[in-house]
Amino acid sequence: MIRRFRPYFNYLRPHRGLLSVGILCGIIAGVASGAGLPLMIDRVFPVIFGDKTNPLAPVQPLALTNWQLAVVVLWIPFIFLLRGGATYLNTYFIQLAGTRILEAIRLDFFRKLQVLPLSFFQKNSTGDLLSRGLSDANQLQFTLITVANEIVRSPASLIGSISYIAWKAYHVQGVTFVLVILAVVPLSVLPIRYVGKKLIKRAGQIQAELGGVTNIFSENLSATKEVRAFSLEAREVARFKGSSQTLIRAQMKFMKYEKALTPLIEIISAVGIAFTLLYAYKVNLDQKTFIVLITALYASYEPIKKLGSLNNELKRGLGALERLEAVLQAPVAIVDTPDARPLARAHGALSFENVSFSYQPGELVLNDVSVLIPAGTVCALVGPSGAGKSTFANLVPRFFDPVAGRVTLDGHDLRSLRLADLRRNIAVVSQDPVLFNDTIYHNLLIARPDASRADIESAARAAYAHDFILSFPAGYDTLVGERGARLSGGQKQRLALARAFLRNAPILILDEATSALDSDSEAFIQTALKRLVVGKTVLIIAHRFSTIRDANLIIVFEAGEIAATGTHAHLYAANPLYRSLYDRQSGDSAAL
Numbered sequence: 001m002i003r004r005f006r007p008y009f010n011y012l013r014p015h016r017g018l019l020s021v022g023i024l025c026g027i028i029a030g031v032a033s034g035a036g037l038p039l040m041i042d043r044v045f046p047v048i049f050g051d052k053t054n055p056l057a058p059v060q061p062l063a064l065t066n067w068q069l070a071v072v073v074l075w076i077p078f079i080f081l082l083r084g085g086a087t088y089l090n091t092y093f094i095q096l097a098g099t100r101i102l103e104a105i106r107l108d109f110f111r112k113l114q115v116l117p118l119s120f121f122q123k124n125s126t127g128d129l130l131s132r133g134l135s136d137a138n139q140l141q142f143t144l145i146t147v148a149n150e151i152v153r154s155p156a157s158l159i160g161s162i163s164y165i166a167w168k169a170y171h172v173q174g175v176t177f178v179l180v181i182l183a184v185v186p187l188s189v190l191p192i193r194y195v196g197k198k199l200i201k202r203a204g205q206i207q208a209e210l211g212g213v214t215n216i217f218s219e220n221l222s223a224t225k226e227v228r229a230f231s232l233e234a235r236e237v238a239r240f241k242g243s244s245q246t247l248i249r250a251q252m253k254f255m256k257y258e259k260a261l262t263p264l265i266e267i268i269s270a271v272g273i274a275f276t277l278l279y280a281y282k283v284n285l286d287q288k289t290f291i292v293l294i295t296a297l298y299a300s301y302e303p304i305k306k307l308g309s310l311n312n313e314l315k316r317g318l319g320a321l322e323r324l325e326a327v328l329q330a331p332v333a334i335v336d337t338p339d340a341r342p343l344a345r346a347h348g349a350l351s352f353e354n355v356s357f358s359y360q361p362g363e364l365v366l367n368d369v370s371v372l373i374p375a376g377t378v379c380a381l382v383g384p385s386g387a388g389k390s391t392f393a394n395l396v397p398r399f400f401d402p403v404a405g406r407v408t409l410d411g412h413d414l415r416s417l418r419l420a421d422l423r424r425n426i427a428v429v430s431q432d433p434v435l436f437n438d439t440i441y442h443n444l445l446i447a448r449p450d451a452s453r454a455d456i457e458s459a460a461r462a463a464y465a466h467d468f469i470l471s472f473p474a475g476y477d478t479l480v481g482e483r484g485a486r487l488s489g490g491q492k493q494r495l496a497l498a499r500a501f502l503r504n505a506p507i508l509i510l511d512e513a514t515s516a517l518d519s520d521s522e523a524f525i526q527t528a529l530k531r532l533v534v535g536k537t538v539l540i541i542a543h544r545f546s547t548i549r550d551a552n553l554i555i556v557f558e559a560g561e562i563a564a565t566g567t568h569a570h571l572y573a574a575n576p577l578y579r580s581l582y583d584r585q586s587g588d589s590a591a592l
């Protein structure tokens, strides 16, 4: 089982120094408690209470000077000082290394989240990913350091006490006696094996249930408004309670077996002691030797118990490991090929060649789509909701790759271009733009990190955002709140447009980018858009036909296929679907 962890022990490598010091202290602590205690009884007690091995010897303690007595008595604090100091340093250094390792695991996890394809996030919920990145990473770190530590310390302590028993027993009674005493040690491994088997099933389950709880938490926090609007308070609490109880049940099942281990080992060791007693009686063992042996025997159970719980810890870590690996080893489908072609500024000629796409195997969302979009074309995508317009547009920045066919930019397959170069040539404005919890200024700056203050203001002006920004007391330094919560939908969309102005990319994708605008802003934005699209290849998905009418090229989508392409005049005359979509919308506008 430990082999499964091998690649992750690499996380320990940079902290070898810390760990070695920690483990060395652990060995000292282990030996001090394994052999130290019995040794102490062996050395100190006879001096204080006299040597009763020989019944004829005087019971009188040896006569000692105060100084000699002090030295003898100080054995006890000395052993404990050694043991305590070494234990402290051991824990300290191991923890120190542990926090560094946790940091590395978490960072790797977070890094991976940045490059995973979007499809990954549609299959895995936020709460579950949060729980993997936080709680499973924590668990793995704990397992790694516990294992690294105990795997050296406990055997050291065990070897310490067992060698002492063997040595002592051999001197007193010979080999047979040693064997009798040691026979009970392997017995105590039985409960470890039994309990371990029960635990492996439960460990992964706990982490999964924890993911469920986190999931409800994060989903609830992102739907605070819906919970109130639809009076879901009681339902949400019930949902949370249910999930939380499932978690607790899983934890209790784990606990049931885990906590049985120590008593089981102790009972077996008590049986061992009973047998030793029996044997001691038969061979006429003196009490002092017996006590020393029992102490050593008992000291040897401590590391066995530790190794037993180490086994449990490994099981628990394995559960966490599997959940982390599901993410860390998830394939990153969309990456640069080794010979990826660099791309400076694209002209912007797009070509879809027999492109098919499906989110789920077997369900084609785009079916053998072919179309040519020359550089500098303003191209409108229209069609009923769910026809595949957004999916079509999302293939251009390679948010997804086609399952068949290819998309080319300036004649090159998108998959042959450097991903970062490709994406630098594209500005995307979506229906629901997300702002980071930062100032307006910094939210705009992400579109072009080298932009000057003047660039940013002129982009904001072009998007008709400058005035509303200045109406805030802090102006461009206004904090927008989480996901831009302190701004209205229209304001967020104007900031998103300002980002697009700033980015000034040759390809522009506007997916319902004007849908959240009120009719006042709409008029401004239409003017802004006219300016923004000049000289660019534009894919525009809009719900208003006023925007669409002027496009150079209109593509009509129907159920994942291209039903027709052409200009407004052409399509209105030739395509019944287009005509009905157009008429319905103009009718709606007339009714308003």
Ligand SMILES: Nc1ncnc2c1ncn2[C@@H]1O[C@H](COP(=O)(O)OP(=O)(O)O)[C@@H](O)[C@H]1O
Binding pocket: 122, 359, 360, 365, 383, 384, 385, 386, 387, 388, 389, 390, 391, 392
């Ligand atoms: N992430 C997704 N996973 C599975 N199916 C999806 C996903 N996104 C969209 N779809 C499905 O793909 C189809 C096309 O969606 P979309 O391209 O968003 O349509 P449109 O933008 O034309 O309204 C719809 O049937 C939708 O249900």
Ligand SMILES: [Mg+2]
Binding pocket: 389, 390, 391
């Ligand atoms: Mg859409």
